[in-house]
Amino acid sequence: MPKASIVVPAFNVAATLPATLNALLAQTFDDFEVIIVDDGSSDSTVAIAEHYLNDPRVRLVRQPNRGLAGARNSGIAAAQGDCIGFCDADDLWEPEKLAAHVAHLDQNPLVGLSFSGSALIDDAGHLTGLAQRPRLSGITSAHVFQRNPVGNGSAAVMRRAAQRALAWRPGFETERDWVFDETFRQSEDIECWLRLSLTTDWTIEGVPGLLTRYRINNAGLSAGVDRQYASWQRMVAKLRPLAPAFFATHEPAARAYQLRYLARRAISDGKGDQAVQLMRQSLRASLRPCLREPLKTGSTLAAAGMLAAFGPRPIAWASRIAAGRGPKPERNG
Amino acid sequence: MTEQLIVHLVDDVTPGGVMRVLDHILTAPDLRRGARHILRRVDRVRVVSRRIEADMIVSHLSVNWRGLPHLIALRAMHPDVPLLHVEHSYTQAFTALNVPHKGRFHTLLRVAYALFDRVVAVSRAQGDWLAQRGLVDPDALRVIPSCVALERFRALPAPASRRVIGAIGRLHRQKGFDTLIEAFRALPDPDLELHLHGDGPDRDLLRDLAGGDRRIRFRGHGGDPAAIMAEVDVVAMPSRWEAYGLVALEARAACRPLIVAPVDGLRDHIAAGATPVRGGGVAAWSTALRTATAAPSTPDARAPEAEAAFADAWQQLIGELVAPSRAAAA
Numbered sequence: 001m002p003k004a005s006i007v008v009p010a011f012n013v014a015a016t017l018p019a020t021l022n023a024l025l026a027q028t029f030d031d032f033e034v035i036i037v038d039d040g041s042s043d044s045t046v047a048i049a050e051h052y053l054n055d056p057r058v059r060l061v062r063q064p065n066r067g068l069a070g071a072r073n074s075g076i077a078a079a080q081g082d083c084i085g086f087c088d089a090d091d092l093w094e095p096e097k098l099a100a101h102v103a104h105l106d107q108n109p110l111v112g113l114s115f116s117g118s119a120l121i122d123d124a125g126h127l128t129g130l131a132q133r134p135r136l137s138g139i140t141s142a143h144v145f146q147r148n149p150v151g152n153g154s155a156a157v158m159r160r161a162a163q164r165a166l167a168w169r170p171g172f173e174t175e176r177d178w179v180f181d182e183t184f185r186q187s188e189d190i191e192c193w194l195r196l197s198l199t200t201d202w203t204i205e206g207v208p209g210l211l212t213r214y215r216i217n218n219a220g221l222s223a224g225v226d227r228q229y230a231s232w233q234r235m236v237a238k239l240r241p242l243a244p245a246f247f248a249t250h251e252p253a254a255r256a257y258q259l260r261y262l263a264r265r266a267i268s269d270g271k272g273d274q275a276v277q278l279m280r281q282s283l284r285a286s287l288r289p290c291l292r293e294p295l296k297t298g299s300t301l302a303a304a305g306m307l308a309a310f311g312p313r314p315i316a317w318a319s320r321i322a323a324g325r326g327p328k329p330e331r332n333g
Numbered sequence: 334m335t336e337q338l339i340v341h342l343v344d345d346v347t348p349g350g351v352m353r354v355l356d357h358i359l360t361a362p363d364l365r366r367g368a369r370h371i372l373r374r375v376d377r378v379r380v381v382s383r384r385i386e387a388d389m390i391v392s393h394l395s396v397n398w399r400g401l402p403h404l405i406a407l408r409a410m411h412p413d414v415p416l417l418h419v420e421h422s423y424t425q426a427f428t429a430l431n432v433p434h435k436g437r438f439h440t441l442l443r444v445a446y447a448l449f450d451r452v453v454a455v456s457r458a459q460g461d462w463l464a465q466r467g468l469v470d471p472d473a474l475r476v477i478p479s480c481v482a483l484e485r486f487r488a489l490p491a492p493a494s495r496r497v498i499g500a501i502g503r504l505h506r507q508k509g510f511d512t513l514i515e516a517f518r519a520l521p522d523p524d525l526e527l528h529l530h531g532d533g534p535d536r537d538l539l540r541d542l543a544g545g546d547r548r549i550r551f552r553g554h555g556g557d558p559a560a561i562m563a564e565v566d567v568v569a570m571p572s573r574w575e576a577y578g579l580v581a582l583e584a585r586a587a588c589r590p591l592i593v594a595p596v597d598g599l600r601d602h603i604a605a606g607a608t609p610v611r612g613g614g615v616a617a618w619s620t621a622l623r624t625a626t627a628a629p630s631t632p633d634a635r636a637p638e639a640e641a642a643f644a645d646a647w648q649q650l651i652g653e654l655v656a657p658s659r660a661a662a663a
Contacts, residue, residue, distance in 0.1 A: 005516045108468065110436055140433040161465070165425075168611045199596075199613075201466070202427035203435050221346050240611050242573065 001168050002057070004032040004083040004157070006093075006101055007075030009068050010049065013089035014217070017048050019125060023092040023213075025055060029099035029160040034058045037075045040065030045089075068153070069180035069188040077164060077176035092121070092214045093154070097211035101157035102285060104207045111203025112162025113193065115155040116211035123217065132214065136206030141197040141246060144204060144255045146288075152214045158194075162202040181238075186231040191238065198242050213229035222250050225262045225274065232258050253254075256286035264300055267315065272307030337368040337655050340387040342407075344377045344394050348577050349419045349503070350479070351393060352454075357481045363644030368534075368651055384410050388655045394420040396445045397427040415654035418449040424508045424597035425462040426574035442468045450654060454596030455479045456579040475650060476599060479577040482644035485559040486586035487635050492566035495590070495626040497526045499565025500559075501580045504533035509571035509594060511535070514542045514549060516571075516618030523548070525626060528565060530555045532552075567625050571610065571618060575599050581607060585636040590628060591620050606634055642648075 002144040006024055010017055014195075017036075026035050035055055036049045052058045061078050063071070076084055083102055088091055101114040108114075120130040134149035143149060150156050167177035180188050196202060236254075240247045261281035279301050282289065289297045307315050341359075344620065346352060359370050368520075373385070387634040391409060396402065410414060430647035432438040446452045452469045453476070454460030463469045498517065502508045510529060517527045525548055525613065529539065532554040543549040550606075555561045562568075568584035570593040577598035586592040586603060593599040595609040601611045 049459070110439060128359055138434065170611070195430070199426065199429050201425050201432070201435050201439075201462075238614060241509075241515075241615060244511060246430070 002031050002033045002208045003081055003109065004029065005075075005079035006032060006034050006085045006087055006098070007072055007079060008021055008034060008036045008087050008089050009039055010036050010041060010045050010070030011065065011068075011071070012041045012043045012045060012087040014041075014048055016090040016125075017045060018089060020089050020092060021049075021052050021058070023095075024087060025052075025057065025091050026091065026095050026099040029102055030225045031078065031214060032057065032098060035075045035077075035078050036060045037071040039067070039071040040064045048267070054080065056293040058329075065326050066182060067185050067188075069178075069184060072180050073176060073178050073182065074193045076146065076179050079160075081176055083157050084160055084163060087154045087212075090217070091126075091152070091154035092213035094209075094213070095212045096156070097210075097321040100122040100207045100209065101132035104205070105157065107161055108205065110201075110203050111159070111205045112165075112200065113150065113156050113196060113204045115150045115157070115204070115206045116209055117206070118151055118155055118214040119210040120216050121213045123215070125213075125215070127213070128216065130209050130216075133210070134206060138211065138325060139204050141194065141243075142250045143195050144190075144197045145246075147241055147252050148203065149206060150193050153189050153214065155212050155309050159202070159245075162200065163201065165200040166192065167258065171267075173306060184231060184235065186228050187235040190232075194235075194239055198246065209301075225266050225269075225278070226272075228265075229258070229262055252286040253288035256282045258282075259285060260289050262296060265305055267303050269305060269314075270307065271311040272304060272311070275300075275304035276308045292313070294311050337388040337651060338386070339368050339389045339651065339655075340385055341370060341372050341391045342375050342394055343372060343559075344400075345377055346374055350577075353481050353579060354421075354479045354557060355393065357643075358647070361482065361640065361644055363641065364599070364647055366404045366648065368648075375539070379502045385414075387414060389417065389651060390506075391422060392416070394418075396420075397421060397443055401441065401445055402457050404445055404448050408585070409426075415450045416448070416537050417451045417453060417654075418446065419453040419455065419477075420463070421455060421576055424459050424576050425466075426596040427576075428582055430573055439468060441468060444515060446473075449473070450518045451475055451650065453477050453554040453650075456601045458597050458600040463599075475646070475648070477646040478598075478639075479579055479645060480582065480639050481537075481558075481640055483583065483586040484637060486562055486583045488589045490502055490558065491633065494638075495566050495628065496524055496624060497564065498626065499528050499530065499561070499568050500570075501530045501561060501565070501568065502530065503531050503541055504535045506535060507573055507601065509543075509573050510539055511542055512571045512613070512615055513569055513616055514539060515615045516622055517549065518544070518546050519615070519619040520626075522626070528552050530561045530565075537652055556579060558583060558585075562589065565589065567592070567622075569622065569625075570594065570599060571613075572596060572599060578602060582636055582639060585634060586637060586639070588633055588635055592623050592625050605636070 036047050049060050061074055063074055083105055104114045117133045120128045122128050132151040134151055139149055163179045166179050169177045180192050185190055254292050261277035263275045303315055446469045451473050454463055456478055457476050500510050500513055527549045530552045562583055566593045568589045570581055574592055575597050581591055581602040591607040592610055593607045610617050
């Protein structure tokens, strides 16, 4: 039985799947399996995946479309490893990523989820110069809620025991347990991480390095900022009964960070008025992002205002200049 | 055969689960065979100033950083006396919800528990957690599910209807009665009632949540647990953490349908027939309440072995630690 399993949810990803699989098969840690979960693709995803089945480490699971959470749950059910990682089929793992997480989990028996920072790549797979460099240690539930240090869906490797502690089976589910909540089509990551933090005593900790290449998809970037916010709100409403006192304390700041994040997405999408609205809401929710990260908050406000006043061109110009060392984008939900 | 003297140390004598279990230990006839159990209240700040004369010392104290030096002193002053700790408070879900820095907390527990010859978990689920987390040496860990005298609960007739839902316990966020009240309010049936028996810091908040719903009644701190049980038809325990859950045991003995959150020690009761409510949300609890109040019958289980198993486990532990030679001869 392999020590580690890597679950690759794949839905219509013919263009990017080969690069993802090649990166996984080039891991320096060699005792692992890759489980591709075809989530009802209508393109040549399955044909490409089948081509990789010559490699004995690769397995393919097929299902009618259930969404990202559903694909991950199926992958978890099929996985045999003690460490189970996730890599979306348009992201890439650096060769030493799995080794780093397996060693981290082996040496820290209380850690249930090990993650790393990520370098951001564009549609063509080129490094953008931007990165997610989250806090790695001393992570509390409040950090998870406000800043989602795990960052994206291809950063985490979890211990199977921690997943078991999270798993449940809804009454209508007949096939396998849920670790991720399949009723969410967005915010499914943060829902899972925060639930892990609030309902189990497994800790969430990072390892140094930018070990994931996370693709920022510019097409349909803010495919419904409103919808994204609605699903974040639903995540909060779902988890609030677990710990009302925790939410009473930390929800305003978390909401402010989330709204600021959505404002930045709106800016990237050229929607100045919406960005200004979101930043106003963010400031009303809590001033914590202003106090903790005045530059980032200030620049977001300025960009939103400029965009609303002058249109997208000055912003596009400024962000090209800033790309080398500019403010870090993050993904909160 | 000389009588062994077992001294139980406690720092919090507020009426509640711990004191009820201790009361049972002091009075249960099966536990008095060959041993005399006495209770000693100690100060949280100054635990022991001089040696306690006893054949065995059982700590029911709360473990925390401030108290750690006193536990160390207790061990140092009694190097040759078997020392036990019963963990009444800490659980996996407690840690998840109340401890920001979990690693540090695990260190505290590991250090504190290492001072004792045996650590007693009060539920199987808690014991599993202590073992899996490596907080207690496997050889030193024992599981003895908590117990109280149950004959008066067993004597109660099974409820004739499913009309009154009982929420029994401190009005504190631990018990999750906020979720229960919201879930209950979503039920349309005008004949159902929700009775909250107990008092605590969240009383006003819970009253606000109940709003004007006249089916929800705050009965205050009721006194006799068996009399309270007689007044309810269904018992709901949406606790956020729970080391064991005596009310669940009493509900089982009284043949009341029991619905619980699947956390910590409440999982022991699921194994014994209680209905789990997964997910913890208000909607899930509404559904569970609706199902439980419509259910026609309850298995007449009545937790028949509880007291005997409790007494046997303690007797075995005493035999193992206090008089190994005599136990071997017997």
